Amino acid sequence: MIKSLIHRIVAIPLIYDLIQTLVGAKQVRQRLQRQLTGLNQNAVVMDIGGGTGLNRALFPDHIRYICLDNDPVKLSGLMQKEVDGHALLGDAGKMPIPTGSVDMVICTSVTHHLLDDVLVQFFQEAMRVLKPDGRFVVLDAVWLPNRIPSRILWKYDRGSFPRPAQTLHDTLSQYGKELHWEEFTILHRYIIGIFKKHEVVS
Numbered sequence: 001m002i003k004s005l006i007h008r009i010v011a012i013p014l015i016y017d018l019i020q021t022l023v024g025a026k027q028v029r030q031r032l033q034r035q036l037t038g039l040n041q042n043a044v045v046m047d048i049g050g051g052t053g054l055n056r057a058l059f060p061d062h063i064r065y066i067c068l069d070n071d072p073v074k075l076s077g078l079m080q081k082e083v084d085g086h087a088l089l090g091d092a093g094k095m096p097i098p099t100g101s102v103d104m105v106i107c108t109s110v111t112h113h114l115l116d117d118v119l120v121q122f123f124q125e126a127m128r129v130l131k132p133d134g135r136f137v138v139l140d141a142v143w144l145p146n147r148i149p150s151r152i153l154w155k156y157d158r159g160s161f162p163r164p165a166q167t168l169h170d171t172l173s174q175y176g177k178e179l180h181w182e183e184f185t186i187l188h189r190y191i192i193g194i195f196k197k198h199e200v201v202s
């Protein structure tokens, strides 16, 4: 009951953004931003589970930003903020996006919301929509039960499927070729992974 009340309050876009600031999300995003360079003029960036569009600020003005989320309340929060980009209602496991059309798929704090089968569908979809030289960037907090702050944060987090870093790494590596992997701690334990499509040998 208390947990569900907390979830309802946290779902309010303004409160959600405030909590993100309090739990150190700004520092985490700054770390992520170092990995997001080299996008061409008019590059298309898909932010999957992009929520209220906080990731838009990580990119230069010239990119085309699309925020896909399955929660219309989050997307309306994005539209109220007049974020420079498009809001798209859809599911991470079945993206309404043409094959090979996206320069970067980014996804922050989303994998822990997805069941194993949806996670796999999502990784496959991310690789499908990427251009041949596109990049798939994943940031998420991971399951590390011996850290007390992690245990407390996971207790109240809405996402029910935190995974160990190794599990995420191994699953991602099945669907894409690793370009970068790092693990770090800012209150929570996090991973940043960058993958590209596997090369097709003809």
Ligand SMILES: C[S@@+](CC[C@H](N)C(=O)[O-])C[C@H]1O[C@@H](n2cnc3c(N)ncnc32)[C@H](O)[C@@H]1O
Binding pocket: 020, 048, 049, 050, 051, 052, 054, 055, 068, 069, 070, 071, 074, 090, 091, 092, 093, 107, 108, 109, 110, 113, 114, 118
């Ligand atoms: C913790 S929030 C992260 C939001 C944003 N990426 C950020 O870093 O601020 C998780 C987001 O994933 C979205 N989400 C969860 N499951 C999803 C799914 N199957 N398809 C699309 N979005 C999903 C939620 O609606 C929510 O906006």
